[in-house]
Structure formats: C-alpha cells, structure tokens
Amino acid sequence: MNDRHWYDKILDAFRIYIPGNDVYRTMRARSARTGTCFIIPFIIGFLLFMAKPMVESFIMSFNDVKLIPGEGYSQTYVGLDNYNTALRVDPEFNTYLVEEVGQMAVNTIATLVVSFVVAVILNQEFKGRTLARAIFFLPVILSSGVLPGIEHQNEFYDMMAGLAQSLEESGGVDLSASLQELLQVSGVGAGVFDVIFTMIDSIYDIVMASGIQIIVFLSGLQAISPSLYEAADVEGCSGWESFWKITFPMVSPLLLVNCIYTIIDFFMKNDNRVMELIYQVTYQDMKFGVSSAMSWIYFGIALAFIGISSFIITRAVKSYE
Amino acid sequence: MSKSKTVFIGNNKSFWDRNRRSEGYLLKRQMKKTAGSVIRALLLIGLCFMIIQPMLMRFSVGFMVEKDLYDTTIVLVPREVTLENYQHVFNMTDFPNSMLNTLWISLLVSVLQVVSCTIVAYGFARYEFPLKKLWFACVIMLIVVPPTTIQTSLYMNFANFDLFGIVRLFNGGKPINLRTSILPYLLMSITCMGLKNGLYIFMLRQYFAGVPKSLEEAAYIDGCGTVHTFTKIMLPDAMPTIASCFLFGFVWQWTDLFYSRNFLQAKYSVYSIQLSSITSRMGRYFSQDASKAVVVPVGRQQQLISIGVLICCIPLIILYCFTQKTFVKSLTMTGSKE
DSSP, rough: TTTOTTTTHHHHHHHGGSSSSSTSSSSHHHHHHHHHHHHHHHHIIIIIIIHHHHHHHHHHTTTTEEEEETTEEEEOOOTTTTHHIIIIIIIHHHHHHHHHHHHHHHHHHHHHHHHHHHHHHHHSSSSHHHHHHHHHTTTHHHHHEEEEEEESSSSHHHHHHHHHHHHHHHSOOHHHHHHHHHHHTTTTHHHHHHHHHHHHHTHHHHHTTHHHHHHHHHHHHHHHHHHHHHHHHHOOOOOHIIIIIIIIIHHHEEEHOOOOOOOOHHHHHHOOHHHHHHHHHHHOOOOOOHHHHHHHHHHHEEEEEEEHHHHHHHHHHTTTT | OOOGGOOOOOSSOOOHHHHTTTTTTHOOOOHHHHHHHHHHHHHHHHHHHHHHHHHHHHHHHOOOOHHHTTTTTTTTSSSOOOHHHHHHHHHTTTTTHHHHHHHHHHHHHHHHHHHHHHHHHHHHHOOOOOOHHHHHHHHHHHHSSSSHHHHOOOOOOOOHHOOOTHHHHHHHTOOOOOOSHHHHHHHHTTTTTSHHHHHHHHHHHHHHHSSSSHHHHHHHHHTTTTHHHIIIHHHHHHHHHHHHHHHOOOOOOHHHHHHIIITTTTTOOHHHHHHHHHHHHHHHHOOSSSTOOOOOOOHHHHHHHHHHHHHHHHHHHHHHHHHHHHHHHHHHHHOOOO
C-alpha cells in the first residue's frame, strides 16, 4: 500500500458521489448524498454571496479601487496603503474604534448577566407571566435595524442632551452621582465603581440589547426537565443550591451562544459609529479600498474578541461538566 | 408525640396551628416565598416600566400640538388632542405605500429564509457527509462575519452581476445591473445568506438534533421516503421553532436598514429607509416654498420621529401577539423532549 497518496483519503470520501464503485450503492453513501442535497442551497449561497465577496473585499483592501461606469471597477495594487489611511490618516476611525470596543466589552458582560437574571425570573410561575414575556419581547423589536439611534441621530438632540446634563450637574440631587462620591470616599477602587456606574447609567441600553438573549436563555431553562429539581428537592437541596448545581450548568452551554451573539450584535448595530463611518466612506466618498480595509480591521477585532471570550467560556463551562 | 395521637396536618387547621406543629418551618418557608415574590415583582415591574415608558411617552407626545411640547406643566396628558401629527408623518413616510412594500417584502423574504434554513438545518442535524464539519464552520462564520465586511464587494457584484461569465454570454458581453431589483436579495434569501440566517440554521439544527432518532427510523420502516419523513414527521413537530425563526426574520427584515439600503432603496420605498431619513426631509416638507427648507424645532422633530417609531412597532407587536401562542409552545415543547 505504499503507492497511496495523501489525497487518497479525500478521494475515498468523495467516491460516494461518483457512481460505478462499490461504495456508491451502500446505505451510508445514499444518506450522505441526501444530506448533501439538503445543504446544497447553503453551499451555493455561501460560495457565491459570502466566500466570493469576502475574498474580493480582502483583495480590495490592498488595492486602490476605482469605479468605471458600465464596466465594473479597476484595481491597482497599493500594498498596505489603505490600512495606513484607515488607521493613521482618517481622523475619526481610530477614536471611534477604541470607544466602541471599550464600551462593548463592558456591555457584553452586563447584557449576559441581565438577560440571564431576567430569563430565570420569567421562567418562574407567577401571575401575568404572558404579559411580562410580551413586554420583554419589545426590546427585540426596538433594538433592531433602523430603530436604535433614530432619535439620537441629529446634532440638535445631542446638543439638547448635553444641555440637560449640564443642568443636572449644576443643581438638584443626582442620586447616582452622590452615591458614586460616597463610595469613592470610602476608599474602594475608583475604577471598578466607574465601570459599575456606567453600567447602571446605561441599564436601559443593556435591557434593550438583551431581547434575543433572554429568549435563548428562556428556551434553555425550559429544556431542563422538572424531575431534576424534584430529585434535588427530595435529596434536601435548597433552592440556592439547585440553582448553582442544576440551572447554571444546564444553561451554561447557551452562555457561549449568547456571548458570541451579543458581541456580534453590538458590532453590527446601526447606531454604531464605526458602521456609520464605513457606510459613509463606501457610498459617499466612494473609497472602496479604504472602506474594505476599515471593515477588515473591524472584523479582525470582532473575531479576536469572540475568540478570547469563547476560550474563557468554554474553559469555565468545562469545569462544570 | 406518641403514635396513637398522630394528627395529620390538614387544611382544616389554622395556619398558626400548622406552623406550631412544624416548629416554625412553615412560617419561615412562607416568608421566604413572599419575600421572593415581592423582590421578583419589584424587579419585573421596574424593568417592564423602563421598557414601556418610552413607548407610552411616544404615544402621548404624538397627540400633542406643538405648543404643548414646550409647556412644562404638561407631562403625559396632552391639553388638546390632535391627529395632525400623524397626518404629517404619513405624508412624509409615503405611508400606505411604503408600509405595504415593507409588508410584502418582509413576508416574502422571511418565508424564503425560514424555508431554506429549515431544509439546511435538517441536513446538518441528521446526515453524515464529507466535509460536514467544514460546512458547519461556514455556518458559524456566517453568524460571525458582519455584513459590513462584504458590503463593498456585494455592491460591486450585483451592480455588475455575472454568474461565472454565463450572464455575459447571453447578454451581449455585458454584465447586468441587478442592484435596482429585488432579485439579488431573494437569491440571497433562498440560499440562506440573508440577515442573520446563520443564527436560524444554528437554532433549527439544535432543535432537530434533539428529536429522538427512533421517530424517523419508525417512519422509514413504515415505508416513508426521505422527503415524506421530513415533511410529515419532522416538520409538524418543529413548527413552533420554525415560527419563532419566522418571527425573528420578519421583525429584523421589517426594521432592516442594511440590506434595504443596499438592494431595495433604488426601486421600492421601504418604511425603514423612509424613517431613517425623516429628519433630513422634515425641513423641506414644512416649508411653504418647495425649493427652500425651514429649520424644524428639535422638539417637533423628536415628536414626529416618535410617531414614526410607534407606527413601525405597532404591526410587529400585533404579529407577536398572534404568534405568541406557538412561540411559547415552542419554548415549552423543547422541555418535553428528551
């Protein structure tokens, strides 16, 4: 068997698609063919509308792209120039990127915690549960597409918000600010409190961002068989214990899904200023190369975040199993 | 307590009596329970209020005349109720027209997406085939890659649409411009490349993978073919999950700006786009002279945007109320499965 090549195994695997050999007529081969038929729409779509554009856009990010009416576009290789423009020449991209990423890191954790707590509450039996669930569906609507940020889009509004804030600072009692001062005087790390207080201040945004996550957690919670809790109860488990020993480990695989979803959701939001900038560079300035470079930088950062968080979460979840 | 005097703690005894017999345990438990539900109620009411309050605000502000907006004595209830604002918003957003367009586009797109995602998800959940892991990694990638990354290239692709040079052959050597039609978007929907479709595939695959295999095996033994097993055995059970995917798809398409801007803007007036540009068109709308724009006061702008947002949400809330039954059932049904 020395004349077998490294690719023979791959060829073997594909023999199920080619009639006229002994593997083709086996049950396994038949079901493999049916399976492939089922996912063929996805394969076509992925190659055409995802893989091809991705490769093209990657190439574009290294080229100067010019539109030629009626013919398509021309590319001239410029090396890393576009990345240079995005990171060092464009005055806004850097600042926006750092701001948005920093905010995202805080918001992701907060969103996960809030959505988990809310899902646990909504999973319990109480009066008006249907109504409460309907209300918690509203964030799904309100945080999608055009709606977030529509009311903050104009500069006048920003100005007014600034005005209101300065008014708030000058007079009247701002509860969260005074509490903040009090806690900072007590000598605990100011940085930690800063983060917590920004979270509390943006609780509305966080609840708005956790619509889908609540639903995903809820479906996970409902999938836990009640007999587990019964058994735990009989064995003398308190509610608190069974929460940490049953509920949390059973739902923790969904933690990863939700975490990834939250990060992506945050990265793709319409009121995200990086997204707005990319859109503007693409369609108003018509700098396709630069906008591709920008979105690749952006995507790279998103990917890094997802990688880090999934690494941490899979580690944490594994320890429960 | 001797055995002969054992008394069953029945309902006819008073609470305190039962409490005494259980040596204070009952009271402790009852208090814990009450405290728990009070805290829960406080939390829920607080959060619900936070979610609903802006909606109520929008609702009440919508009926105010402009003068009332600046009157600090008016908080929620308008002094004079007027429907004039709604009239303005309807005019500005090209109302019945844009709404109808949004309706049929959302319906068509989300149905197509859900159908194709269901089929693909079933393939992933139930069959073994070469490169399955690779393709599933591609599904994950679909969830992860933000559409912004590929938007430039998609734009180019559809502006000069050419399927591996085939179109060029039939069209006299020229690619066709598909950017002004809905076709590219439908194509993307059929092939699971629409908005967040990776997520639907993932959700549905999780569901299908959880259905016991014996169900299908029984169907095969009884002489059901692949297609029949899928449509007659698997689909009816999966309906609730599919319904929730459809609901998400519909909602996201309804408010979507990204694909609408890229593909639909040129030809169809879609509500989300109308809404997103409402501020910039306000000045021209309110001026007497068509060529000049007036500056619309901020409060007024906010009022009109609020109405726009409200109009956008109402159909979705109605839809949710209708689908909620299947939706909740889907959540409880996953619980009944092994």
